[in-house]
Amino acid sequence: MSTHKMQSGDMKIEPLEITIGELLNGFQRDNATGQIKAYGGKLDVRPAYQREFVYNEKQQEAVIRTVLQGYPLNVMYWAKADGSDDYEVLDGQQRTISLANFAAQATGFYVEDPRDGKKKSFHSLSKERQDRFMNYPLTVYVCEGDHDKKLAWFQTINIAGEVLTAQELRNAVYAGPWVAEAKKLFSGTTPPMAAKAKGLIGNKVKPLRQDLLELAIKWICQGKKADEIEKYMVANQQKTNATELKLHFMKVVDWANTLFPPEDDGMKLREKVDWGTLYREHGSNPVQPDPATLKAEIDRLLMDDEVQVKHGVYCYVLDRDETWLNLRGFPEKIKQEQYKHQAGICPHCSHTFAYHEMDGDHIVPWSKGGRTDAANCQMLCKTCNANKSNKGNGPRPALAP
Numbered sequence: 001m002s003t004h005k006m007q008s009g010d011m012k013i014e015p016l017e018i019t020i021g022e023l024l025n026g027f028q029r030d031n032a033t034g035q036i037k038a039y040g041g042k043l044d045v046r047p048a049y050q051r052e053f054v055y056n057e058k059q060q061e062a063v064i065r066t067v068l069q070g071y072p073l074n075v076m077y078w079a080k081a082d083g084s085d086d087y088e089v090l091d092g093q094q095r096t097i098s099l100a101n102f103a104a105q106a107t108g109f110y111v112e113d114p115r116d117g118k119k120k121s122f123h124s125l126s127k128e129r130q131d132r133f134m135n136y137p138l139t140v141y142v143c144e145g146d147h148d149k150k151l152a153w154f155q156t157i158n159i160a161g162e163v164l165t166a167q168e169l170r171n172a173v174y175a176g177p178w179v180a181e182a183k184k185l186f187s188g189t190t191p192p193m194a195a196k197a198k199g200l201i202g203n204k205v206k207p208l209r210q211d212l213l214e215l216a217i218k219w220i221c222q223g224k225k226a227d228e229i230e231k232y233m234v235a236n237q238q239k240t241n242a243t244e245l246k247l248h249f250m251k252v253v254d255w256a257n258t259l260f261p262p263e264d265d266g267m268k269l270r271e272k273v274d275w276g277t278l279y280r281e282h283g284s285n286p287v288q289p290d291p292a293t294l295k296a297e298i299d300r301l302l303m304d305d306e307v308q309v310k311h312g313v314y315c316y317v318l319d320r321d322e323t324w325l326n327l328r329g330f331p332e333k334i335k336q337e338q339y340k341h342q343a344g345i346c347p348h349c350s351h352t353f354a355y356h357e358m359d360g361d362h363i364v365p366w367s368k369g370g371r372t373d374a375a376n377c378q379m380l381c382k383t384c385n386a387n388k389s390n391k392g393n394g395p396r397p398a399l400a401p
Contacts, residue, residue: 068133165210199270272311307326334373
């Protein structure tokens with residue numbers, strides 16, 4: 001232990017030099033809880049506020065090659081509670097697990113040997129090189145301070161490392177029993193709520209990076225803004241279960257699957273819909289639409305080439321707002337020909353306008369069977385077009401959650 005100490009505000013920082021062998025002494029991984037211990041059982045490698053392991057194979061190999069070549073590995077940061085001999089990892093979780101996977105010869109973990117370019121496991125190295133690996137010196141900074149200071153330091157030092165998602169940072173800031181319980185339901189490689197919502201969430205929602213947990217909180221909040229998510233997490237931080245979040249998530253999923261059965265979604269359009277908002281706006285209606293009637297209308301709409309946003313049909317059949325569909329507009333050629341035909345005169349107000357001051361409009365609206373063709377086009381001034389009934393306000397924002 002070095003005697004040199006640094007002070008950062010109320011955070012005391014002290015360097016510690018250990019070897020890989022000392023770090024991995026007593027390494028234990030509990031797959032049921034996700035907890036990982038090292039350094040003789042005194043180091044919590046994955047504390048409550050840490051993100052899940054996200055290094056890919058190439059990143060893990062880079063850590064091992066760095067050690068095999070004798071190059072310096074990045075500094076690790078541990079936190080130590082006042083008056084305790086135990087530590088928790090602030091930064092270095094992924095490097096620690098990479099080292100452990102290699103030394104324990106995890107299944108399929110082979111690294112290209114910088115000496116000869118061949119793929120090798122730890123146990124295929126010579127005894128001398130194994131010893132050199134285990135005796136490789138690591139530099140660790142041990143930080144002591146209160147919980148808030150440690151979390152602030154955690155965010156600071158992680159900026160230069162693996163980029164955290166917004167929800168990973170929230171999990172760190174609002175760490176507690178509620179986050180721990182919520183992660184059991186919504187995070188990891190195969191969380192139970194991901195299986196429950198299969199068909200309603202796409203591949204872009206990554207439970208391992210806390211996307212599913214973030215989505216569940218958005219669904220139960222009255223909006224999607226970060227401060228609303230944070231308010232909900234603060235209010236629940238010390239609760240010992242996440243039952244409310246789980247039950248609401250299941251209600252949304254069951255409602256969506258009842259009205260729009262998964263077997264009817266061959267195009268996987270349901271994955272693009274914000275089901276949390278739809279449920280909030282329509283889920284409590286005393287009378288719910290008939291699923292068979294909805295299916296018949298959705299099938300018809302999906303065959304309509306006037307509908308440009310196909311997944312918008314799920315919203316449209318519930319509130320009849322055409323802007324969800326982003327209906328096809330008239331092409332420039334048709335509008336220019338009609339403008340010349342009308343000599344720039346708006347048929348509603350009889351005033352003359354420049355071309356850029358007019359919009360192409362459907363004489364017979366889409367809802368009444370009108371098509372987007374030359375015979376159904378008229379040029380209206382922008383004011384008359386905006387005031388005309390059966391006209392929306394343009395395409396809605398993307399519907400993805």
